[in-house]
Amino acid sequence: MDSCYDVVVIGGGPAGMSAALVMARALVKGCVINDETPLEKFQDPTYNFITNDGLSKCEILEKSKSDIGRYDNFSYIDDLVEEVGIDIDGYRIRLKSGLSLRAGKVIFALGDKLDPSSLGIEGIESIWGRSLFTCPYCHGYEIQGKDVVVLFQGQADVNLIKLLGIWAGAIRVFVGPGVEPRDVFAAIGRVAEKTDVSEARIASVNSESGQLKSLITEEGEVIPADAIFVSDMESHPNHLIDSIYTSKKLNPMTNRELYETDQFGRTGLGDVFIVGDAKTRFSTLIGAAHEGFIAGVMVINDLLDNPA
Numbered sequence: 001m002d003s004c005y006d007v008v009v010i011g012g013g014p015a016g017m018s019a020a021l022v023m024a025r026a027l028v029k030g031c032v033i034n035d036e037t038p039l040e041k042f043q044d045p046t047y048n049f050i051t052n053d054g055l056s057k058c059e060i061l062e063k064s065k066s067d068i069g070r071y072d073n074f075s076y077i078d079d080l081v082e083e084v085g086i087d088i089d090g091y092r093i094r095l096k097s098g099l100s101l102r103a104g105k106v107i108f109a110l111g112d113k114l115d116p117s118s119l120g121i122e123g124i125e126s127i128w129g130r131s132l133f134t135c136p137y138c139h140g141y142e143i144q145g146k147d148v149v150v151l152f153q154g155q156a157d158v159n160l161i162k163l164l165g166i167w168a169g170a171i172r173v174f175v176g177p178g179v180e181p182r183d184v185f186a187a188i189g190r191v192a193e194k195t196d197v198s199e200a201r202i203a204s205v206n207s208e209s210g211q212l213k214s215l216i217t218e219e220g221e222v223i224p225a226d227a228i229f230v231s232d233m234e235s236h237p238n239h240l241i242d243s244i245y246t247s248k249k250l251n252p253m254t255n256r257e258l259y260e261t262d263q264f265g266r267t268g269l270g271d272v273f274i275v276g277d278a279k280t281r282f283s284t285l286i287g288a289a290h291e292g293f294i295a296g297v298m299v300i301n302d303l304l305d306n307p308a
C-alpha cells in the first residue's frame with residue numbers, strides 16, 4: 001500500500017528543508033524527497049547564508065538532514081521523483097526506486113537547472129560554479145584583484161559591471177552584435193577606468209579543475225582570465241511541475257516566464273506550492289529558505305481548517 005502523508009516536499013535544498021522543518025515542528029506528517037546525485041557536483045563553498053558562510057551545498061544538506069532527523073513525524077528520502085499525478089483525494093508521487101506515495105499537498109522545491117551550455121561556448125560547463133558565476137554578491141569577494149570577464153547580455157548588465165568594480169582588478173566585457181562599446185563605457189561610470197570592451201566572440205574556454213585559465217576567441221586570440229560572470233542563461237524545462245501546473249507569468253525585469261503563484265508560493269491548484277529557484281530561478285540560499293518557511297506555514301494553517 002502507498003504511504004500517505006499530509007504533505008510531500010519535493011527537493012531538499014534550503015527551500016524544501018526549511019518548509020520541512022517548520023512543518024515537522026508543527027507535527028505535520030510529511031516527507032521530503034531529495035535526489036542527492038546532482039549535488040555531488042556542488043562541493044564548492046557558498047556564501048551569504050548566515051551561520052553557513054563558506055559551506056558547500058553538500059555540507060548545508062547534511063546539516064539540514066540532521067535538523068529534520070530530530071522529528072519522527074517527518075521523513076527524508078534520498079530518491080528521484082519521476083512523476084506527480086493528481087488523484088481523487090490529493091496527489092500521487094512516484095519515485096525512481098519504485099516507491100509510490102500519496103499526499104494531500106505538494107511543495108515543489110526542486111530548484112532550477114540552469115544550463116551553461118546554452119551560452120554556446122565550448123568547455124564552459126566545466127567551470128560552472130567554480131569560475132563561471134551569476135551572482136556577484138555570492139562570488140565577488142573571492143575575485144578580488146583578478147581578471148574578470150562579463151558576457152554582456154543587455155542593459156541589466158551595466159549594474160553587474162559596476163558591482164564587479166568593487167572587487168575585480170580588471171574587467172573585460174564581451175558585447176554581442178548591436179551593442180556599441182562606447183555606450184557601455186558611458187553607462188558604467190568610474191568602473192570604466194579598469195574596463196575593456198571587446199566585440200570579439202568567445203569560442204571556447206581553457207580551464208584546469210574548474211578554474212578558468214583563458215578564453216579563446218573565434219579569431220584564435222588567447223585572453224587570460226580568472227572568472228566569468230553572466231547574469232542569465234537558459235534553464236532546462238521543469239517537466240515534473242509542468243505535468244500538473246503550467247500557469248506562468250512574464251517577469252518584465254528578466255523577460256523570463258515564471259510559474260504563477262501568490263506571494264506565499266501557492267499555485268492556482270490550491271494544495272500545490274512552488275518555492276525557491278523552481279519559482280524565481282535564483283532565490284539565493286537564504287531567500288529560498290525564507291520562501292520554504294513561508295509555504296510551510298501556509299500548509300500548517302491550511303491543515304487547521306481542513307485536517308487530513
Ligand SMILES: Cc1cc2nc3c(=O)[nH]c(=O)nc-3n(C[C@H](O)[C@H](O)[C@H](O)COP(=O)(O)OP(=O)(O)OC[C@H]3O[C@@H](n4cnc5c(N)ncnc54)[C@H](O)[C@@H]3O)c2cc1C
Pocket residue numbers: 010011012013014015016033034035036037038039045046047048049079080081082109110111112128129130138139240275276277278282283284285286288
Ligand atoms: C553554482 C552555484 C553557486 C551558487 N552560490 C551561491 C552562494 O554562494 N550563495 C547563495 O546564497 N546562493 C548561491 N547559489 C544559488 C543557490 O544555490 C540557490 O538559489 C538555492 O540553492 C535555491 O534553493 P532551492 O531549495 O530552491 O533549490 P536547490 O538548492 O537547487 O535544491 C533543489 C533540490 O531538489 C532536488 N531535486 C530536483 N529535482 C528533483 C526530483 N525530481 N526529485 C527529487 N529531488 C529533486 C535537487 O537534487 C536539489 O537537491 C548558487 C547557485 C549555483 C548554481
